[in-house]
Amino acid sequence: AQSVSQHNHHVILSEAASLELGCNYSYGGTVNLFWYVQYPGQHLQLLLKYFSGDPLVKGIKGFEAEFIKSKFSFNLRKPSVQWSDTAEYFCAVLRGGGSQGNLIFGKGTKLSVKP
Amino acid sequence: EAGVVQSPRYKIIEKKQPVAFWCNPISGHNTLYWYLQNLGQGPELLIRYENEEAVDDSQLPKDRFSAERLKGVDSTLKIQPAELGDSAVYLCASSLSSGGAVQFFGPGTRLTVL
Numbered sequence: 001a002q003s004v005s006q007h008n009h010h011v012i013l014s015e016a017a018s019l020e021l022g023c024n025y026s027y028g029g030t031v032n033l034f035w036y037v038q039y040p041g042q043h044l045q046l047l048l049k050y051f052s053g054d055p056l057v058k059g060i061k062g063f064e065a066e067f068i069k070s071k072f073s074f075n076l077r078k079p080s081v082q083w084s085d086t087a088e089y090f091c092a093v094l095r096g097g098g099s100q101g102n103l104i105f106g107k108g109t110k111l112s113v114k115p
Numbered sequence: 116e117a118g119v120v121q122s123p124r125y126k127i128i129e130k131k132q133p134v135a136f137w138c139n140p141i142s143g144h145n146t147l148y149w150y151l152q153n154l155g156q157g158p159e160l161l162i163r164y165e166n167e168e169a170v171d172d173s174q175l176p177k178d179r180f181s182a183e184r185l186k187g188v189d190s191t192l193k194i195q196p197a198e199l200g201d202s203a204v205y206l207c208a209s210s211l212s213s214g215g216a217v218q219f220f221g222p223g224t225r226l227t228v229l
Contacts, residue, residue, distance in 0.1 A: 042222075043221060
């Protein structure tokens with residue numbers, strides 16, 4: 001069965017530290033990849049997405065992610081985190097378009113940034 | 116532009132009682148999704164609608180869960196009767212279409228079954 005793995009359950013960083021959150025998926029075909037973020041008390045919001053083209057995608061608030069097909073990975077990065085980045089981050093995979101429009105989410109990684 | 120609207124935001128019921136959740140998607144979005152999110156987990160799809168047709172309900176526990184989207188706009192998800200294990204957040208999302216379109220999520224309904 002297709003799955004999405006987020007290796008870190010809870011990450012604690014100080015402001016200005018660099019961030020990398022891991023995401024691996026098990027599906028071998030064409031995929032669309034997403035990172036969603038959920039700030040405390042708010043709904044899930046799209047951070048960035050990869051459909052095709054340049055495997056390094058840039059999202060909102062200085063986040064970026066790199067699709068490495070050979071590693072089935074789509075890790076999220078930010079060079080310098082801020083206290084306002086405290087949130088839960090979800091990686092999600094959408095199998096190759098058409099009628100298979102179901103997102104598979106990872107379990108999420110909670111990021112706590114200390115001021 | 117208004118986002119996905121859900122109500123109620125919170126619901127507390129006793130087990131064996133019925134409960135219903137309502138969702139109004141973003142205007143013009145043909146595809147509507149209901150997800151279940153347990154504590155410490157990512158959302159899991161329950162059902163996906165294309166307009167008024169349920170095109171994927173394979174993960175919906177049909178013995179107690181039902182959903183409808185009669186006019187292809189807003190949707191209702193019902194549980195009858197509720198069980199303790201149904202305590203979770205129920206999320207609604209919508210997209211212009213399926214097959215790669217970005218999904219926009221509502222705030223969710225947090226259900227507590229006592």
